[in-house]
Amino acid sequence: MRSESHKKTKMKSFSISTPSSFKFWPTVYSHGWCDLRPFQIDKTAEHIDTVLRLSDASFCAVRMREAKNGIRVTLQTPETMASGQCAEMKQIILSMFRLTESMDKFYERARKEPAFRWVAASGGGRLLRSQSVFEDVVKMVSTTNCSWALTKIMTDNLAVMLGPEVAEGKHAFPEPSAIAAQSESFMRKEIRCGYRAPFLLEFAESVASGRRAVEQWRDWEGTTEELFKEMRSVKGVGEYAAGALMKLLGRYEYLGLDSWCRAKFYELHSRGKTVSDAKIEKHYVSFGKWRGLFLWMDVTHHWFSQKFPF
DNA sequence: GCGTCCAGGTCTACC
DNA sequence: GGTAGACCTGGACGC
Numbered sequence: 001m002r003s004e005s006h007k008k009t010k011m012k013s014f015s016i017s018t019p020s021s022f023k024f025w026p027t028v029y030s031h032g033w034c035d036l037r038p039f040q041i042d043k044t045a046e047h048i049d050t051v052l053r054l055s056d057a058s059f060c061a062v063r064m065r066e067a068k069n070g071i072r073v074t075l076q077t078p079e080t081m082a083s084g085q086c087a088e089m090k091q092i093i094l095s096m097f098r099l100t101e102s103m104d105k106f107y108e109r110a111r112k113e114p115a116f117r118w119v120a121a122s123g124g125g126r127l128l129r130s131q132s133v134f135e136d137v138v139k140m141v142s143t144t145n146c147s148w149a150l151t152k153i154m155t156d157n158l159a160v161m162l163g164p165e166v167a168e169g170k171h172a173f174p175e176p177s178a179i180a181a182q183s184e185s186f187m188r189k190e191i192r193c194g195y196r197a198p199f200l201l202e203f204a205e206s207v208a209s210g211r212r213a214v215e216q217w218r219d220w221e222g223t224t225e226e227l228f229k230e231m232r233s234v235k236g237v238g239e240y241a242a243g244a245l246m247k248l249l250g251r252y253e254y255l256g257l258d259s260w261c262r263a264k265f266y267e268l269h270s271r272g273k274t275v276s277d278a279k280i281e282k283h284y285v286s287f288g289k290w291r292g293l294f295l296w297m298d299v300t301h302h303w304f305s306q307k308f309p310f
Numbered sequence: 311g312c313g314t315c316c317a318g319g320t321c322t323a324c325c
Numbered sequence: 326g327g328t329a330g331a332c333c334t335g336g337a338c339g340c
Contacts, residue, residue, distance in 0.1 A: 145319040150334055194333035199320085238320045259318060315338080325328080 010080040016090055017070040018099060021107060023123025024066035025307050027097055030127045031300075035310070036139055036152060037159035038173055043308050049076065051163075051172040052089050052131060059166040060089060071097070077167035095218075098126040101250050106290055116297060122304045124297050129248040133214040134207050135173045136248050141196055141203070141236040143244075143258075150192070157191045179204035199236030206234075217249055224251045243292065252292035255281065264299035 018024075028034045028048055034041055038051040047065040054060065061076040073093060075081055081089075094100050107120035119125060130136045142154040162174035162182070179187075179200060187197035206212040212234075220227045224246070231242040243256025255261070257277055265280050266272050284291040284298075303309035 141320095143319090145317085146333080147318070147335060149336080150318090153335085188333085192334075195320090195331085196333085236320070240319060311340105313338105313340085316336090318334095319332105321330105321332085323328100323330090325326105 009083045011075070011083050011086045012080050013072065013074040014086050014090060015067060015070055015072050016093060016099070018097075021103055021120060021123060022070075022097070022099065022126065024071060026123040026304060027126045027128055029303060029307075029309050030124075031296075032143075032148065032151075032310075033128045033130065033139065035148075036155040038163070038171060040170070041308075046307075049170065050131075051166050051170055052092055053172050053175075054085055054088050056085070058085065059164060059172050060085070061166045061170045062089065062093075064093070077170065092131055096129055096131060098129065098250075101126075106293060109287065109290055110294075110297075113294075116294065118301070118304070119297050124300075124304060125293055127247055127293075127296070130173065132173075133217050133249075134176055134204075136245060137203065137214060137231075137234065137237065138173075138179070138200060140241045140245050141199060142193065144196070144236065144238070144241055154191055154193045154196075161190060176204045176208035180208045196236055199234075203234050203236065220249070224253050227251065228254060247292055247296065252290050252294075255284065255292050255295050261295065261299050265295075268298065 028041070033039065034048060038049075040049045041047075042049070047063050049061060049063050051059055051061045058081075060078065060081055063074045063076055065072050065074075071093065073089065075086075103125050106125050110116040110119040110125075130139065138158070139151075139155055142158075143151045146154075158179070159171040159173055162178045163171035164174075165171050182191075182201065184197045184201060187193050187201060191197070193200060203212070207214055217227060217230070227249070228242055228246060231237050231245055232239075237245070240256055240258045243254035244258075245256075246252070246254050247256060255277075257280065262274075262277075262280070265283075266274055269275075269283060280295075284295050287294040
């Protein structure tokens with residue numbers, strides 16, 4: 001009886017306590033995802049909004065800000081929800097901010113390297129991810145072979161045109177079935193995803209039909225190589241996209257090099273001169289299973305001097 | 311304002 | 326296994 005009445009308690013906000021190694025803004029700005037819907041940042045008010053989808057098919061637009069010992073989450077629309085729903089939201093946010101993973105071993109390794117001693121104190125290494133693996137894959141495909149401006153256009157269009165509107169201007173990311181139901185022409189002309197349209201449609205259909213259980217990738221029991229191979233079997237997911245996606249699943253053996261990473265590496269380690277990918281691989285090989293994350297820390301080190309680096 | 315060129319990953323066909 | 330060309334868009338640039 002007591003637990004039943006507890007479940008029905010309505011809540012307007014809740015807090016998430018975090019380990020001392022966690023830093024809110026460096027995690028938000030760990031890579032470009034915070035710039036893509038449904039995330040929306042207000043730099044003046046210093047908060048980040050998003051829209052969460054719950055297992056009972058309800059939605060909630062939430063506002064998250066840095067708090068003394070963690071994250072403060074305030075419900076926007078609806079303004080209150082049952083405590084059980086808030087508990088589910090808390091689990092989703094923990095996963096998005098990578099608070100379900102221990103970074104102790106990574107920080108231990110970083111402290112041994114003079115060039116990376118700054119990492120632990122700066123709260124680096126937790127890479128923000130979407131609520132779902134499906135959303136991460138769609139976004140990653142949308143980053144391939146185009147400018148960041150076009151990636152933003154594609155993800156904006158997906159959320160606004162196909163994602164449910166929870167509050168004015170606040171849309172959840174679309175479900176696989178919502179994308180799968182579109183025509184290739186709509187995806188090309190309206191979403192502006194061009195030649196990626198058939199790739200995204202095929203992927204969305206495979207997830208919506210249950211043929212591809214992508215959400216299980218976060219609990220993958222096979223080897224890292226097998227997971228990488230599984231990702232590469234998605235059309236539109238090449239070496240870069242799969243490598244970058246692996247990092248969002250807590251596996252850092254692949255570098256996930258794109259042109260931006262390469263350019264930054266050349267600037268930092270070869271006086272601007274182009275070198276082969278093999279040479280870049282060699283540079284980080286001593287970091288073992290953490291090499292992909294050390295590469296990312298290396299090329300984004302300059303971001304950590306500002307609260308809002310982009 | 312218009313046309314041209316380039317950058318950006320991945321796929322496919324071909325050698 | 327390696328390579329070339331196609332895919333498509335926004336942005337930069339020249340006129």
